[in-house]
Amino acid sequence: MKIIHNKWFPFGRGMIAINLFGIIFAKQHLSRVDENHEYIHTLQQRELLFIFFYLFYVIEWIIRVIQTRSLIKGYLRISFEREAYENQRQMNYREERRLFAWRKYL
Numbered sequence: 001m002k003i004i005h006n007k008w009f010p011f012g013r014g015m016i017a018i019n020l021f022g023i024i025f026a027k028q029h030l031s032r033v034d035e036n037h038e039y040i041h042t043l044q045q046r047e048l049l050f051i052f053f054y055l056f057y058v059i060e061w062i063i064r065v066i067q068t069r070s071l072i073k074g075y076l077r078i079s080f081e082r083e084a085y086e087n088q089r090q091m092n093y094r095e096e097r098r099l100f101a102w103r104k105y106l
């Protein structure tokens, strides 16, 4: 997994890292848990051929924001994020994970 450390991207104070097509951009050192979280997103992206991941991610985020009336709560309710947050501390999750496991969190 390629990690590019830099001072300004992703934009926004609350964001420390973003995964774009399997490449992680990070504004600070990432813990093993953070890296595992991002790697789970890489697995999700690969199985959705990257473009469908971003498409579904944005659509679900909009729906969740409307449901929760909160940008942060909406983000935390996205199925891709729920899978990643719930399993980020399980270091062997990447080997055990089933294809399209994020569907369980819809």
Ligand SMILES: [Zn+2]
Pocket: 037, 041, 080, 081, 084
């Ligand atoms: Zn995430």
